Amino acid sequence: xxxxxxxxxxxxxxxxEALKQNILxxxxxxxxxxxxxxxxxxxxxxxxxxxxxxxxxxEDVKSVLVIYENxxxxxxxxxxxxxxxxxxxxxxxxxxxxxxxxRSIEDQISRLRQLLLLREQFIALITEIMTFxxxxxxxxxxxxxxxxxxxxxxxxxxxxxxxxxxxxxxxASAYDKGQQIAADCSVQDQNSITEQxxxxxxSLLTLRRAVEKQRQEHENTAAEHKKLAAALEEILDLLHxxxxxxxxxxxxxxxxxxxxxxxxxxxxxxxxxxxSLDKIRTIQQAAKNDDSMPSALLEQLxxxxxxxxxxxxxxxxxxxxxxxxxxxxxxxxxLKTKFFDWxxxxxIRLESFKEGVDFQNILTDLEEHKIFFSTEGxxxxxxxxxxxxxxxxxxxxxxxxxxxxxxxxxxxxTQTLKNTLNSAKSQRAQLEQGAEIWKEYSQSLDKVKxxxxxxxxxxxxxxxxxxxxxxxxxxxxxxxxxxxxQHELDLLSQRVAEIIQQADSNNKKNIExxxxxxxxxxxxxxxxxxNRRETLTKLAQVWETFEGxxxxxxxxxxxxxxxxxxxxxxxxxxxxxISTKRLIEELQSEADSLESYKEEIDELSRNVVYxxxxxxxxxxxxxxxxxxxxxKTYKGLKENLSNRRAQVLADLEAIxxxxxxxxxxxxxxxxxxxxxxxxxxxxxxxRKLKNS
Numbered sequence: 001x002x003x004x005x006x007x008x009x010x011x012x013x014x015x016x017e018a019l020k021q022n023i024l025x026x027x028x029x030x031x032x033x034x035x036x037x038x039x040x041x042x043x044x045x046x047x048x049x050x051x052x053x054x055x056x057x058x059e060d061v062k063s064v065l066v067i068y069e070n071x072x073x074x075x076x077x078x079x080x081x082x083x084x085x086x087x088x089x090x091x092x093x094x095x096x097x098x099x100x101x102x103r104s105i106e107d108q109i110s111r112l113r114q115l116l117l118l119r120e121q122f123i124a125l126i127t128e129i130m131t132f133x134x135x136x137x138x139x140x141x142x143x144x145x146x147x148x149x150x151x152x153x154x155x156x157x158x159x160x161x162x163x164x165x166x167x168x169x170x171x172a173s174a175y176d177k178g179q180q181i182a183a184d185c186s187v188q189d190q191n192s193i194t195e196q197x198x199x200x201x202x203s204l205l206t207l208r209r210a211v212e213k214q215r216q217e218h219e220n221t222a223a224e225h226k227k228l229a230a231a232l233e234e235i236l237d238l239l240h241x242x243x244x245x246x247x248x249x250x251x252x253x254x255x256x257x258x259x260x261x262x263x264x265x266x267x268x269x270x271x272x273x274x275x276s277l278d279k280i281r282t283i284q285q286a287a288k289n290d291d292s293m294p295s296a297l298l299e300q301l302x303x304x305x306x307x308x309x310x311x312x313x314x315x316x317x318x319x320x321x322x323x324x325x326x327x328x329x330x331x332x333x334x335l336k337t338k339f340f341d342w343x344x345x346x347x348i349r350l351e352s353f354k355e356g357v358d359f360q361n362i363l364t365d366l367e368e369h370k371i372f373f374s375t376e377g378x379x380x381x382x383x384x385x386x387x388x389x390x391x392x393x394x395x396x397x398x399x400x401x402x403x404x405x406x407x408x409x410x411x412x413x414t415q416t417l418k419n420t421l422n423s424a425k426s427q428r429a430q431l432e433q434g435a436e437i438w439k440e441y442s443q444s445l446d447k448v449k450x451x452x453x454x455x456x457x458x459x460x461x462x463x464x465x466x467x468x469x470x471x472x473x474x475x476x477x478x479x480x481x482x483x484x485x486q487h488e489l490d491l492l493s494q495r496v497a498e499i500i501q502q503a504d505s506n507n508k509k510n511i512e513x514x515x516x517x518x519x520x521x522x523x524x525x526x527x528x529x530x531n532r533r534e535t536l537t538k539l540a541q542v543w544e545t546f547e548g549x550x551x552x553x554x555x556x557x558x559x560x561x562x563x564x565x566x567x568x569x570x571x572x573x574x575x576x577x578i579s580t581k582r583l584i585e586e587l588q589s590e591a592d593s594l595e596s597y598k599e600e601i602d603e604l605s606r607n608v609v610y611x612x613x614x615x616x617x618x619x620x621x622x623x624x625x626x627x628x629x630x631x632k633t634y635k636g637l638k639e640n641l642s643n644r645r646a647q648v649l650a651d652l653e654a655i656x657x658x659x660x661x662x663x664x665x666x667x668x669x670x671x672x673x674x675x676x677x678x679x680x681x682x683x684x685x686x687r688k689l690k691n692s
Contacts, residue, residue: 029091032081036094039078043071043101047108057119065112072105115184118177125174126200132167133203136160140211150218157215164208171197171204228283235276235283239307242273246314249321251399254406256333259326266322270315277311280304325397332390339382339413345372346420350427356504357434359441359511366431373424383413434502441495441511448492448518451485452525475533482526489522557634560590567644573655581648588641598634602627 079098143156178197182190252259358365391406398406455478496515500508567583
């Protein structure tokens with residue numbers, strides 16, 4: 001029992017101890033559970049605090065990763081502490097929570113490690129891209145610095161472009177990783193990643209563009225080189241095809257116009273060449289600073305430079321050759337023109353006598369002929385020396401056919417000069433013979449004109465009939481003189497007939513007209529003298545009649561005037577007045593009978609006055625005044641007689657009136673005497689007498 005009791009006691013003790021132990025364990029478990037709960041809460045708080053965007057840098061991920069690893073380590077350690085805690089629902093919940101946290105943290109750590117790897121890869125890609133950009137920026141510079149041909153540079157740039165394309169693939173990968181990184185980052189980090197990637201993209205794009213630009217420039221340069229080479233080749237081919245012509249000296253024709261055409265053609269030809277040379281200069285200027293030209297193009301430029309050097313000189317020499325030959329031909333043509341002008345003038349002088357001799361200008365023509373053909377020596381020198389020399393100068397530049405024509409032309413010039421000089425000698429002999437004939441004609445003409453001039457005279461002014469008779473005698477003597485010189489006119493006619501046979505049409509016409517004029521003047525002069533003599537003779541007869549009629553008229557007029565002077569005009573009686581009236585009327589009748597004499601005198605005086613007005617205006621005026629005075633005297637006489645008759649008639653009328661008045665008064669007195677007896681009648685009668 002004791003043993004049982006002991007066992008019981010030990011069992012109780014053990015159980016008590018076990019219970020104490022359990023209580024302690026439970027208390028410890030409770031503490032641990034409480035601590036675990038607090039720990040879990042702290043962990044959750046930390047996780048909650050860590051649950052935010054992670055920075056884009058590797059350090060940011062590493063720091064978070066370390067925290068998560070420490071939390072995981074602490075969480076596992078805490079879980080390990082709960083391994084001896086009796087199981088309970090609360091413990092089970094805690095352990096479940098811990099397991100979930102552990103899995104979550106492990107997942108997060110795994111994700112963070114992936115993010116870390118992603119950032120490391122991203123940084124590596126970024127670094128690689130930056131290194132590439134830096135490296136190939138220098139490579140591009142080295143490509144330009146190292147020189148070499150354009151083709152080599154283009155190949156190098158092609159390799160660089162391939163590398164850039166590879167780098168662009170890396171950049172695309174970096175973009176993917178950057179986007180993955182940015183997905184867990186803040187907006188600021190996202191912007192930073194985007195800016196970094198965009199900067200790299202821009203740098204890479206700039207590098208690519210620079211490479212492509214350089215490559216394109218070199219491709220353009222290569223294309224330009226090809227273009228320059230093609231253009232230069234075309235120009236060189238053209239210039240080489242014309243080089244022979246530029247160096248040549250063309251054979252020419254004789255005429256200046258043909259050389260002018262060659263010069264114009266040369267100018268067009270030179271213009272084409274200079275145009276091509278200008279193109280070469282333009283190409284040279286374009287390639288002046290280009291050190292990357294291919295050797296073939298350099299050779300072409302060297303060849304072009306050679307053409308630039310000698311072609312202008314060749315063209316200048318060719319132009320000088322053409323201008324010199326033009327000048328030589330102008331000189332030759334000028335000498336020919338001078339010769340042909342002389343020949344033309346000579347032909348005009350020689351041809352002018354083919355239709356007859358110009359006798360009117362023969363002495364001048366002979367003198368001019370001598371002067372003109374005195375240059376015979378100069379013309380011979382012109383043809384045989386100067387023209388020959390000018391022809392020799394242009395000879396080398398002529399074709400064979402032109403040389404033959406030039407030889408013929410020189411022969412023709414020589415023969416033309418010879419023929420002209422022979423004709424001139426013959427013409428001179430004819431002129432000298434004609435001059436002698438003209439001299440004889442002129443002398444004969446002068447004699448005839450001298451006779452005419454000597455016979456021509458103007459009548460002396462006359463104022464009397466005696467002077468008129470003197471002029472008639474003078475005209476008669478002149479007629480006798482010119483009729484005695486008729487043989488001179490006949491000799492002139494013979495000379496005219498001789499000249500007309502040789503004279504040209506104009507001279508023939510003029511000399512015939514001159515001869516006819518002289519003959520007509522001779523005949524006219526003879527006729528004029530005869531007419532003048534006849535006219536003056538008739539005038540003398542009229543003048544004699546006029547003077548007779550004048551004297552008779554003056555005598556009769558004077559007689560009437562004397563009778564009129566003795567008429568007594570004092571009134572004595574009626575019979576005396578009637579007698580005076582009858583006497584005046586008789587004188588008026590006599591004066592009126594003189595009117596026919598007066599008209600005859602006026603008629604005769606007209607011829608005399610007309611003649612005197614032509615030879616002596618003073619004599620004509622004197623005679624006119626005398627006639628006017630005679631007419632005035634005659635009219636005055638008639639007017640005086642008319643006035644005196646009117647006075648006599650007035651006196652007679654006055655006498656008649658007085659006699660009538662006396663008779664009337666007598667009758668009145670007789671009546672008064674009869675009525676005196678009656679007083680009343682007497683008064684009336686007295687009043688009547690008084691009124692009368």
